[in-house]
Amino acid sequence: MSQTRVEAPAAAPEGRSAMRRALDGAGVQNISLLIALVLLVALIGAREPVFFGAANLKTIGTAVAISGLLAIGQTMVIILGALDISVGSVAGLASVASAMIFTATTGSAPLGILGALVIGALCGLVNGCVIVYGRVNPVIATLATLAAFKGVAQLVSNGRAQGYTGSDPVFVFLARGAVAGIPTLIWVLIIVALAVHVLLKYTDIGRNIYAIGGNDVAARLAGININRYILGVYLATGVIAALGGVLITARTGSGQPISGSEGLELEAITAAALGGCAMRGGKGAVSGTLLAVVLLGVLTNGMTLLGINPFWQNVAKGLLLVVAVVIQQVRSGERRVGLPA
Numbered sequence: 001m002s003q004t005r006v007e008a009p010a011a012a013p014e015g016r017s018a019m020r021r022a023l024d025g026a027g028v029q030n031i032s033l034l035i036a037l038v039l040l041v042a043l044i045g046a047r048e049p050v051f052f053g054a055a056n057l058k059t060i061g062t063a064v065a066i067s068g069l070l071a072i073g074q075t076m077v078i079i080l081g082a083l084d085i086s087v088g089s090v091a092g093l094a095s096v097a098s099a100m101i102f103t104a105t106t107g108s109a110p111l112g113i114l115g116a117l118v119i120g121a122l123c124g125l126v127n128g129c130v131i132v133y134g135r136v137n138p139v140i141a142t143l144a145t146l147a148a149f150k151g152v153a154q155l156v157s158n159g160r161a162q163g164y165t166g167s168d169p170v171f172v173f174l175a176r177g178a179v180a181g182i183p184t185l186i187w188v189l190i191i192v193a194l195a196v197h198v199l200l201k202y203t204d205i206g207r208n209i210y211a212i213g214g215n216d217v218a219a220r221l222a223g224i225n226i227n228r229y230i231l232g233v234y235l236a237t238g239v240i241a242a243l244g245g246v247l248i249t250a251r252t253g254s255g256q257p258i259s260g261s262e263g264l265e266l267e268a269i270t271a272a273a274l275g276g277c278a279m280r281g282g283k284g285a286v287s288g289t290l291l292a293v294v295l296l297g298v299l300t301n302g303m304t305l306l307g308i309n310p311f312w313q314n315v316a317k318g319l320l321l322v323v324a325v326v327i328q329q330v331r332s333g334e335r336r337v338g339l340p341a
Contacts (some may be wrong), residue, residue, distance in 0.1 A: 029276035033291040037298065044302035051305060058183060064297035065185035066091070066251075068290065069244040070264050071271035072189075072196050073237035075289045078272050079200070080233050081213035081281025082131070082138035085265050087241040089149035090123045092261035094245030096153050099163030099255025102171075109170035113246050120242020121235050123149055128234035132227045146265065153257035166253030174250035185247060192240060197286040209233065213281025263314070270317050271296055273324040296320070 045051045070087045077084045094116040102112030123145070130141040165171040177184040200206035211219040212226055220226055248260040275292035277284030300313050 029288050030291055033275065033288065033295060037291065037295050040295065040298055040302065044298070044305065048302070048305040051302065056301070056305075060294075060297045060301045062183050062185045062251075063301070064293050065183075065189045066244045066247050066260075067264055067267040067271065067296070068189045068293040069192055069240055069247070070268040071275075071289050071293050072193055072286060073240035074268040074272045075275070075277055075284050075286060076196060076200070076209065076233050077138075077237055078269075078277040078279060079213045079281060079284045080209050080229065081216060082230070082233075083142065083269070083279075084127065084234065084237050085139065085142040085269075086123070086127060086146040086149055087237065087244075087268055088261045088264035089146045089153065090120055090238055090241040091245035091248060091264055092257050093123065093149050093153040094120045094242035095248040095261060096157045096162050096245075096255035096257050098246050098249045099161075099165055100156070102165055102168070103163040107168060109165070109168050112165075112249075113170075116242045116246050116249075117239055120238040120240075120245070122238070123242075124235040124238020125231065127238070128231035131234070132230050150258065157255065157257045159257060161252070161257075161259070162255035163249075164254055165249055171250040171253075174247060175253075185251075188243070188247065192243070193286050193290055200286065205229075205232075210282055213278075213283070215282070266314075266317060266321070267296065270321040270324070274320055279325060 041051075050056055070091065073087060074084060097119045098112040098116035100112075101115040102109060105111045127138075127142055127145055130136050130145070131138050134141070136144075174184050174188070179187055200209065208219065208224050208229060211222070212224060212229055216226055244264070245261065249255050252260060271292040272284065272289050273279060274295070275284065275288030275290070277289065296317065299316060303313055303316070304310070
């Protein structure tokens with residue numbers, strides 16, 4: 001019997017294979033964000049050369065530190081398959097708490113910061129308990145607590161800035177200090193981002209969070225305690241949002257019930273969605289969120305330098321959120337609402 005010889009497929013060139021591995025490792029979403037960021041920087045820099053100045057770049061970095069923190073917390077929640085609309089209000093409440101505790105303890109910054117973080121954790125637990133034990137949809141639950149936490153912050157502060165931390169060395173270091181030439185605010189963002197990245201990518205906890213967001217029924221059948229993870233993720237998000245509130249206090253020199261925190265929830269959700277987090281859960285990464293945060297920061301800074309009406313900034317952020325969700329919907333292949341199957 002004659003044997004037919006089957007030719008093995010030609011191996012891909014080594015250089016091309018290495019390039020493909022590099023692209024796969026970086027991710028299509030991250031590469032797209034990098035390209036958009038480079039184009040945006042080139043466009044703004046060509047119109048306003050001051051954009052590339054060290055002082056302006058430092059301004060962008062410190063400006064995105066707080067929104068970046070909240071976006072990282074939002075990333076965990078969205079990967080879990082939920083949403084937290086209350087993070088801005090939690091940051092405002094924590095800002096007020098840190099300043100008021102600081103004043104009540106005769107200038108103890110550690111106690112003020114610790115108290116704010118505890119309050120953030122409690123706010124996160126409230127969100128988690130309403131969702132788990134009240135069986136309320138996460139969007140509705142956190143929409144309610146957004147109003148509630150904001151109301152509490154206004155009640156305890158009478159709607160005014162509280163305390164003065166502008167002369168305390170700890171708060172001053174957080175706001176205007178630097179380590180190795182990098183502002184402390186950026187270091188805080190980097191440390192939190194690395195911690196969450198390691199948690200999500202290299203631990204069983206992170207893998208279980210992805211599993212719950214990807215298919216909660218399968219995760220439950222696999223023995224994962226979903227309720228415990230919901231409580232834990234919302235608690236962690238509350239702590240991260242509270243840390244953002246502490247940074248607001250440090251930057252402004254007082255506790256701010258609303259100023260500095262209002263609208264942060266929109267920025268956090270926009271950055272997470274733009275960074276590749278699937279709104280249905282189970283997909284996303286800290287790296288993509290950080291790139292999106294920088295992109296939004298550059299866009300805001302560029303619009304300011306170009307003298308564009310600041311009201312258009314919210315319009316641009318809203319449009320970016322819509323574009324990000326539409327792209328996700330098209331990629332998923334799911335049927336869009338209102339269109340025939």
